[in-house]
Amino acid sequence: MVVGSDEEVPPELPREVLDGPRLRLPHRDHIVFSGPLRDAVRIGHTYSWGEFATQSPTLFWAADRSWCVASEIDFDSTLVGGSAELVAAVPGLPGPRGPAGGTHDSLRLDGDAVNL
Incomplete structure (x- = not known):
């Protein structure tokens, strides 16, 4: 409902989507789509x-889990995970920028120690 109005505002997504499956991660609640x-x-x-x-999905992956793409919503980063050959074949990705990321690497603006 709009503040100061009795007019109902429809949700951005249909009820069946809002009530559908979810992926719950710490500090994130994702609606799951398949297709x-x-x-x-x-x-x-x-x-x-x-x-x-368009709005890029935050997470998407192959049914066989051979690759995954994660777009961080709080930063300007998208991570592609998969074999080295798969990552190298993704159109539009720049060449390797350094070693594969680790679990403690930072996506913050000042976190890139390779491409200063």
């Missing part, structure tokens, strides 16, 4: 003037 990879670019929202803005 072909090409549908990932159809996730987003439409502005009131009709323009559609």
Whole structure:
């Protein structure tokens, strides 16, 4: 409901999606979708003037778990996990920027010790 108004505002997602499966991680609650990879670019929202803005999934992975992509919502980073050959074959990714990331590496602006 809009503050100061009796008008109901519909949710951004249908009720069946909001009530669907969730992936719960510390400090994050994700809605889970399933489908072909090409549908990932159809996730987003439409502005009131009709323009559609895509929103990258925060996490997505292959059914066989051979690869995973994670876009950090609080930083400007997207991580691609998989074999070295798979990562090298992803179009648009710059060449290797350093060793594979570790569990204690920082995604903060000042966390890149390789590309200063």
